[in-house]
Amino acid sequence: MRISASNLACVRGSREVFRNVNFNLSSGQVLALIGPNGAGKSSLLRIVAGLLRLESGRLDLDGGDPELTIPEQAHYLGHQDALKPALSVAENLAFWAGYLGNGPTAGDAALEAVGLAAIRDLPASYLSAGQRRRLSIARLLAVLRPIWLLDEAAAALDQAAQVRLVELMRTHLTGGGLILAATHAPLGLEAAQELRLGVA
Numbered sequence: 579m580r581i582s583a584s585n586l587a588c589v590r591g592s593r594e595v596f597r598n599v600n601f602n603l604s605s606g607q608v609l610a611l612i613g614p615n616g617a618g619k620s621s622l623l624r625i626v627a628g629l630l631r632l633e634s635g636r637l638d639l640d641g642g643d644p645e646l647t648i649p650e651q652a653h654y655l656g657h658q659d660a661l662k663p664a665l666s667v668a669e670n671l672a673f674w675a676g677y678l679g680n681g682p683t684a685g686d687a688a689l690e691a692v693g694l695a696a697i698r699d700l701p702a703s704y705l706s707a708g709q710r711r712r713l714s715i716a717r718l719l720a721v722l723r724p725i726w727l728l729d730e731a732a733a734a735l736d737q738a739a740q741v742r743l744v745e746l747m748r749t750h751l752t753g754g755g756l757i758l759a760a761t762h763a764p765l766g767l768e769a770a771q772e773l774r775l776g777v778a
Contacts, residue, residue, distance in 0.1 A: 579641035579724055579756065580604045581626070581648065586635035588621045595621050599635070601773050605724070608747065608757040608767050613775035619760035620657070622775070623727045626758060627654035642724060652725035653678075653718045657733070659710040663703035667694055670702050671716050679721040688719035691746065693739070707734040715743060718750075726750060728759040740766070 580602060587597040596618040603609050611619040624630040626637065628649030639648050661670050671685050689695045692712040697705075705713065711734045718726060726747075732740050744766040747757060751767075759765060 579639070579754070581725070581756065581758075582636075582638045582640070583626075584636045584638075586622070586625065586637070587633040588618055588625060588630065589633045590621065590630075594633075596775055597634075599773070599775070603756050603758060603771075605641070605754040605756055606751050608751060608759065608765065608770045610765050610770045610772045611758065611760040611775060612762075612772050617775040619775055620729050623654065623729050623758060623760055624656075626725075627652055627727050629654070648725065651723055652727055653721075653723045654727045654729075655714055655718065655731055656729045659714045661702045661705075661710060661713060664701060666699050666701055667705070667713055668698040670713060671720055674717045675720040678717070678723075685716075685720050688716040691719055691742075692716045693742065708736055708739060711735055712739055715746070719746065724755045726755060726757045726759075728757060728761075730760060730762070732761075732763065 583599060583601045586599040588595040599622065601609055611622060613619055621630060625632050626648060637648060642651050667689065668685065671688065675685050689698055692715050694709065694712055694716065715731065732743055735743060747767060751757065
């Protein structure tokens, strides 16, 4: 699988956020989006996820499921943790697995992998910020999709959870997945490529 971006441009309101952005990302590779606040890192992820309109340029996908678009083969993890406070940890994950998946899911294994299995029945309203983030990360594992779009995925995570996240990313890459990640800190992945965005 390979994602190719050619001369991408993004306009939000009347402001050009970025232009002439190019990259190629293949299975087993990770691309870190680097730049100051307002440089367009989140906007670029949202464009790839199909949540923002591309002003100009092309996004192409080689490989993967030919019947599905890039967004349909991607997980997008944004700044906000989309959880229902009244639902339990397990119920929140089951909702997202049902919404995103089209077959059997690995909900219990995903909760175990992010260290939340012991509180699976706890309402999400009782979770700390770090636990909420770990539950969002569990969505990446419960339903297999090859493309991970991560926007500051380590936000609110303690050191142990950050180490666990790095291992999950390594496993995803080893299995042929690819990762596009906006970050202000090193990802902890030695082979990460970088794409630097500047304020337009």
